[in-house]
Amino acid sequence: MALAIQADDVRAAAERIRPLARKTPVMTSAGFDTEAGTRVYFKCENLQRGGAFKIRGAANLVLSLPRESLGGGVVAYSSGNHAQATAIAARHVGVPSTIVMPEDAPKSKMEATRAQGARIVTYNRFTDSREAIAQSILKESHATLIPPFDHPMIMAGQGTAALELLDETGPLDALIAPVGGGGLLSGCATIAKALNAATRVFGAEPAGANDTFLSMVAGTRIAVHPDTIADGLRSPKPGELTFPVIRELCERIVLVSEDEIRAAVKFVLLRLKILVEPSGAVPVAAVLFHKLPPEIRSVGVIVSGGNVDFEDLARM
């Protein structure tokens, strides 16, 4: 079966999202390199508009749709970063947005989404189905669904993070990105492999939300009950479209513990002086705690976001 996206889709996305997404900086740290034993290039999507890479995918999908088809507005369900991204993209093209969020989503993400002009509908993560709620809103309002990861335009949009990174650094031995539903990882793997087939691509997942790890081992999509502080990676199962890409292009999924995630958040904050959210710290932890093959001399790390509540941070 043909994969859902190709490298040219990522290149087209890079052009399309230019008015909405920021070209984020690539940072390095001699201190981090010494600890990790490899040269590390951090693609700082925590400094992206909306505080995460999600604007890349949401903007790519929203901007690819004819304005007249968006009259009923857009709907998204998301624990946070995709919500804010969808709201930003909707506001940019001048249509209303409705976001379906779990009632225990981080306060900072909920407030930031509301500040972008979105209407927020909450649900109970343990008893309600967010898909069912989103579907009923779609029916009522004739709105367009902006899915969080399992759509070719979303996948291609997220891949622009790796395109920018590799444009700036040149060829790297490896690339690693966090994996929740797999939108970011599938997009990044697609462009990284096209730019240089020798670049080894890894996904990083919390051990407490290891659905993609298990799926890779099994060769088919496996669902789990996620339990992790990395709230952006709590999707229970890889996507129908994302998984085949990941399976084809990624070497393997690296798992990290909750303690390793916390340590990575702290290390990056104190040494690089930037704030990353637990989900964004997952690939950082994988590199910091030597989970990649030792012969890798250079690695690009997609630091996916920086939206975290101060109280949660203090608790670490």
Next chain:
Amino acid sequence: MALAIQADDVRAAAERIRPLARKTPVMTSAGFDTEAGTRVYFKCENLQRGGAFKIRGAANLVLSLPRESLGGGVVAYSSGNHAQATAIAARHVGVPSTIVMPEDAPKSKMEATRAQGARIVTYNRFTDSREAIAQSILKESHATLIPPFDHPMIMAGQGTAALELLDETGPLDALIAPVGGGGLLSGCATIAKALNAATRVFGAEPAGANDTFLSMVAGTRIAVHPDTIADGLRSPKPGELTFPVIRELCERIVLVSEDEIRAAVKFVLLRLKILVEPSGAVPVAAVLFHKLPPEIRSVGVIVSGGNVDFEDLARM
């Protein structure tokens, strides 16, 4: 009396320190601008080598001295950032460094200084004289003192932060920098006024360490007993060389409270996703809490450093 430095000294410093200091990014935030009511350009010296602007001055002085005169090594007394900067500059030219630090200096700063290969001598901030200790080391070892602020090469070096900022932004209505001993503010004011005499230059000081504020009002150098979480701004008195420059070129010193400093650290962390230390947050607080004249439509803020212990951060 002629001022200790001129704009050309800052320009020469920019050339001299190039091998050692980083060109730090300038960040903006639409959310911050809305709160502050003005367009703000953050010069991110928290992302500087050693985590603070101090490398600019230390490198400028160390690199200006003939290598053969540095055989006895260098000595500095500092609560932290100048210590680390001096150690980095000394290691770069291959001479030993001895740093005299208060025994209650932030652990992160002490460790980072030791990691640069410096020998550390501690003293009690309340009972010992750091100057006396430094003098006795100088006598023993024939080392060269690298003063923290009151030296033309230090002042000129620190001014390169403003030179880079204004090169990137073009003319601004105002510039604001924190003031401890006045090295940073005097250097920045010198180049800012030379580039555009219309740019209004302000210093920002904690109300609990208001020596420069009082000195400006009195027209002569006044000493205080500093009490503030902004550990980089605890110098008791403006410098002999820095004060005349500040008096000549700065409009006034703006005071902020300890609560305002904490709020600014938090705001910048959660919105800009970067870590600033309390001293670096002082001018941010001045802008955030509307302490500049309202007609100012654009302001450059020197975010001086990002070295803070995780425990101190959690306490906020």
